[in-house]
Amino acid sequence: MRPRGLMIQGTSSNAGKSLLVAGLARAFTLRGLNVRPFKPQNMSNNAAATLEGAEIGRAQALQARAAKVAPHADMNPVLLKPESERGSQLVLQGKVVGRFDALAYQAKKASLLPAVLESFHRLARSADLVLVEGAGSPAEINLRGGDIANMGFAQAAALPVILLGDIERGGVLAQLVGTVALLEPADRACLVGWIVNKFRGDPTLFASAVPIIEGHTGLPGLGVVAWCDAAADLPKEDALGLDELAIGRKTGARLRIAVLRLPRIANFDDIEPLAMEEAVDLRILDPGQALPGDIDLVILPGSKSTRGDLAALRRAGWDIDIKAHHRRGGHVLGLCGGYQMLGRTIADPLGLEGPAGSDPGLGLLAIDTVLEATKTVMPRQALDAEDGTPLQGYEIHLGSSNGPDRDRPMLVLEGRPEGARSADGRVFGTYLHGLFANDRFRARWLQRLAKGSASELAYEARVEAALDGLAAHLERHLDLDRLLALASPIQQNS
Known part of the structure; x- marks a missing residue:
């Protein structure tokens, strides 16, 4: 099977891209595909060590686990680790290469695209399917020049993009319609559909919104993903997840x-x-x-x-x-x-x-x-x-x-x-x-x-059960055959 690729971009940070990719990775792996996760650029101080002595974002390590493969530096070729309000350590293909303030990195990032594409194509050689996660939102068009995280990478790698909206935040119609409206025609052409994430309650209540979003964006709705309780047992991607750990005092602790x-x-x-x-x-x-x-x-x-x-x-x-x-x-x-x-x-x-x-x-x-x-x-x-x-x-x-x-x-x-x-x-x-x-x-x-003070908690088994539960959840709420059909063949470099 020729390797295929599909990219998930969000209307905002914390839209659920990382967990969606992890769940899809486990679901397609259980279907017998060789799946590899990929994130061109990540910004996080939550890192993982790979067997070759490289570091990548911890979310990509979880996605690799979901795909039942060892994490590798090529899964996250650019990792920014914030050290101050304006400066970050730059990790390229798993190794520290310097420290940059925001303006200096903005000027440098375009030069990193060849290394990002190198990692992507190398990773794809061992895969049937590469699931690519964007960063932040493509609607940040003021940062579009030299972009390697969202549409800049999607165009360079010729990948179809699914846009993910977060209904938990509110205003999901504006998120999706506004994001599409802000994109330049060439970027908009990468989009193949949209998904609404984190829906609580009866999803049929959202049915009347689907034609509205489709009419304004010209893109098909690919599903509404209900809130997944199983995901609570998965490691959190960044420090925003700390609030979910402090759930209040436990009686009898x-x-x-x-x-x-x-x-x-x-x-x-x-x-x-x-x-x-x-x-x-x-x-x-x-x-x-x-x-x-x-x-x-x-x-x-x-x-x-x-x-x-x-x-x-x-x-x-x-x-x-x-x-x-x-x-x-x-x-x-x-x-x-x-x-x-x-x-x-x-x-x-x-x-x-x-x-x-x-x-x-x-x-x-x-x-x-x-x-x-x-x-x-x-x-x-x-x-x-x-x-x-x-x-x-x-x-x-x-x-x-x-x-x-x-x-x-x-x-x-x-x-x-x-x-x-x-x-x-x-x-x-x-x-x-x-x-x-x-x-x-x-x-x-x-x-x-x-x-x-210790129970019989089997932590690793609980994480595995959560990944399986998330995969089953996505099987129920999305047409995975349709998503796989939307993935396009990856054009390997000569």
Whole structure:
């Protein structure tokens, strides 16, 4: 079968493109097709490590899982990782190539198209179907020049595009009609239809809107996708998903955990398995919210800008709260950047995350961190240093940490000590992401903090069930044969 391609673009960010692609990937895979996900350009600090030591957006890693293949750098050739309000780290085909402010990147992005197309065509060689996800909205026509994320890529790759509208936001008719109206004729010609997503209630109530949208856009409606409860168990794509994790206090919780929402929080999916534990009351704290006095464990999550987020933590007064929490006998866990913050010092002599310099850490772990130019990106196998429980995870970080508390490691990583524990045994830190997705490790670690705090939750099995549930949901609400027929043959480069 000659590889075919189909692109999903949204009327806005968070329209549900990522989950729609994941669900379609699982549905078509279950039909026996070799499916590959692809996103030309992503902006996210939630990244995944691939087997070849590259990093891609975590959403594309989930889509690869949905397609039952290993994630690969070619699935997301351009990844922007925001470090400040105006600047981002640029990851090209899995490797860091520099840092750019918004204006500089706008001028550069057109030059990235050959690499994006190279990854796309290479990926397509092993596929029957490539499902491509856009970014943001094609209606942002002020940014159309040099575009590689939406219609610029669709035209370059000669791909048909389905437009996805989000009815949950309201105004979906205006979203779809307005987006189509704003496009130039050549971009509009890429469109082959539209889908309405996240519909709650009786979808027949939307039937009268279909001819209105079709009349104004000249495009056929391809389906109305009802709200899918199964998707709640899937990892969230970006920090907007943090609000879905903090669902309120759980009655009868044995363990109360607070997670600090740092401005450049990264890889926060570390905490998602904890939110699913029935005996764990997980709270996400925003700057300005004091640390509650009944918290058992404070988690400092990963960060894309460790020194910057440490400064923000201090501005919020959380440094005082954390130290008071520790004096009361509470526990503290730092993950990756959060681990670095718990130490005595963080030095950035090369100015890798901002102006060169050094800052004092929180001083709860006797370690010192130096940020280094070489970035560590790799899936890992590890053992719990306390009881030998095996687990797997991944590293994505700059720098190394050393000091006396590393003599009490949290983990053993491929035969070497990893992370640190304080002398009183109540402060922990590690560079390893993904450790709480390991059911046995998570259960044992939580039990040490509070007996009865871990359930029989099978996290990975629950994610798999959610992907299957999402695929079945799309089979019910969309004509997948019609969507497959709309996919066009991919023209391979000579």
